[in-house]
Amino acid sequence: DSGVTQTPKHLITATGQRVTLRCSPRSGDLSVYWYQQSLDQGLQFLIQYYNGEERAKGNILERFSAQQFPDLHSELNLSSLELGDSALYFCASSVAGEGTEAFFGQGTRLTVV
């Protein structure tokens, strides 16, 4: 158990819909990262938050957004969903933003039908 909790574990929704994925980092970790993993693209970095503020952005679509709350949990919002958004979405956390190791949650498997 990495200490990072993601909910829900599975999500099935229709195209055009909006979903919210939730992540609780390890106790004491200030940084949260979101990754998308699909079969053809591998593990892709989406976005990073550090202590409530956006720190780095990766290949995140405009239809996607995230935030980190004062209690350090984070949410990833995916809207106007398309079939191609079906993937595993992972959250990871680390103590600080620089050069520290990231610990991953078990992921949310999103299926868009």
Next chain:
Amino acid sequence: TQLLEQSPQFLSIQEGENLTVYCNSSSVFSSLQWYRQEPGEGPVLLVTVVTGGEVKKLKRLTFQFGDARKDSSLHITAAQPGDTGLYLCAGENGGSNYKLTFGKGTLLTVNP
């Protein structure tokens, strides 16, 4: 864009065999991490290498970071079925942001 190429993409071997998987890039990374991911689970960190030329051993696993900090290898001795999984390398580009660039992984199957 920094890219990490992992090879081979798939590897199926018999228990007891040795193997090496590779992680290569044209970019320099300040550190490189290896993860193992099992089906339905998130990646689990195995090791972080920081210094060019560094070698780290974790029981039957040996990790090496290239002198130029652009490539790395993972060698497994006497593989066991429990070693089965997706092995991912990830490079950290340093600076004030912490962003890991992942390779697509090597899917290892160790048959009993």
